[in-house]
Amino acid sequence: MVLSSKNRNMLYQVGTIRSLLNGVYEGDMRFDELAHYGDFGIGTFDAVNGEMIALDGHFYRIDAEGKAHVVAPQMKTPFALVTHFKKTYSKVLDRFDSLDALQEQIASMFESRNIIYALCLKGDFAHIDVRSEHPQPQGHRPLSETISQVQTTFTFDDISGTAVGFWFPEYMNAINVPGFHFHFLDVSRRVGGHLFDLKLRSATLEVTPLYDFGMHLIHTPLFEYVNLDNKDDASIKKVEKKDNRSF
Numbered sequence: 001m002v003l004s005s006k007n008r009n010m011l012y013q014v015g016t017i018r019s020l021l022n023g024v025y026e027g028d029m030r031f032d033e034l035a036h037y038g039d040f041g042i043g044t045f046d047a048v049n050g051e052m053i054a055l056d057g058h059f060y061r062i063d064a065e066g067k068a069h070v071v072a073p074q075m076k077t078p079f080a081l082v083t084h085f086k087k088t089y090s091k092v093l094d095r096f097d098s099l100d101a102l103q104e105q106i107a108s109m110f111e112s113r114n115i116i117y118a119l120c121l122k123g124d125f126a127h128i129d130v131r132s133e134h135p136q137p138q139g140h141r142p143l144s145e146t147i148s149q150v151q152t153t154f155t156f157d158d159i160s161g162t163a164v165g166f167w168f169p170e171y172m173n174a175i176n177v178p179g180f181h182f183h184f185l186d187v188s189r190r191v192g193g194h195l196f197d198l199k200l201r202s203a204t205l206e207v208t209p210l211y212d213f214g215m216h217l218i219h220t221p222l223f224e225y226v227n228l229d230n231k232d233d234a235s236i237k238k239v240e241k242k243d244n245r246s247f
Contacts, residue, residue, distance in 0.1 A: 009086070010212030011116050011166070012037035015079040017176050017236065018228045019218065020048070023140030025078055028219050031059055032073035037214070038082025040118065042164055042183040046076050047135035048143065048150070051194045053164050053183040054082055060185060062192045064134040066154040068185060078218060081166055081176070083118050087206035093123070096200040103180045106205065107167070114169050116210040119182070121163040123203020128156050130184055130193030140222065147239050154193060161186035163195055174228070175215070177236055196241070 014029050026046050043052040051062040052071070059071035091109065096102040110117060134150040136143075165182035172178065185192040217223065 009084065009210070010214055011081060011083045011118070011210045012214045012216070013081050013176065014043070014077050014216045015218050015223070016174065016228065017079070018174060018230070019223055019226060020044075020079045021143050021236065021239065022226050022228065022230075023142055024218065024220075024223045024226055025136050025140060026218075026220060026222065027076040027078035029077060029080075029216055030073060031071050031075050031077065034077065034080060034082060035059070035073075038084055040085035040120070040164060041080060041082030042166070042181065043077050043080025043082075046078060048078075048133055049135040051132045051183055051192070052077065052080060053185050053192060055162055055164055055185055060189065060192070062130075062132045062183070062185075062194075064132050064150075064152045066130065066132055066152070066191050066193055068189050068192050083208075083210060085118055085120060085206075086208060087120070088208045090204055090206045093121075093200065093203045093205055095202070096198070098199070099182075099195065099197045102198065102200060106180075106207075109207065110167070111209070114171070116169070116172075116213065117167040118208045118210055119163075119165040119167065119180075120206040121165070121182070121203050122161075122206075124160045124201040125156075126158065126199040126201050127197075128159060128161075128184055128195065128199075129197040130154050130156070130195055132193045143239050153196070154191070156186070156191065159186050161192070163198075165195075173236075174231070177240060181240070
């Protein structure tokens, strides 16, 4: 699916991280609608059926086997982030032995900790560690309770590709995951997933600060009546990290 070429220099988000954590797994926005707001981004699908990555004007779904598929226009999302990516600055990066070390270096480049950043990392990787998911079980149990049941993890060695990501400031924690969030797609666009860790040989990092933010609040009864006032940092960490077994 090819995305709209119209440029909007902003981040557009569907749903909230708290709604997803609290079991709002069905969205009301189709991907052909979402395409008007961005050509670059990450997210998921109804029932959290895989990881979404948008790159170079195309949407892909990474299935529970780590394989990439072009997204059908009529599919819907309960949580997604997209922007029309136009790099503001770039930097050539050498070897990094972990995602944490790489993210620390990237964060040191930010001019402010109070705005959102879109990040595009194109490079060669000695190793990557990723995940995707089977659909959620029946019902709407919190994601932190179900993720260990539906998640599948993969490792790939000697692979080239692109990590698409965003960085959010801490004060936006009711809306999105504070800090970094990356999804990976290999250069052949056949495999990928939510990025847990990496060993980087070399890459080019492209960065664009985003000063404008738009949001679609899901128009379904479940979203409208779920309690989104609870703050649960432990649940976010449990969902975002590889070791997300029950406490």
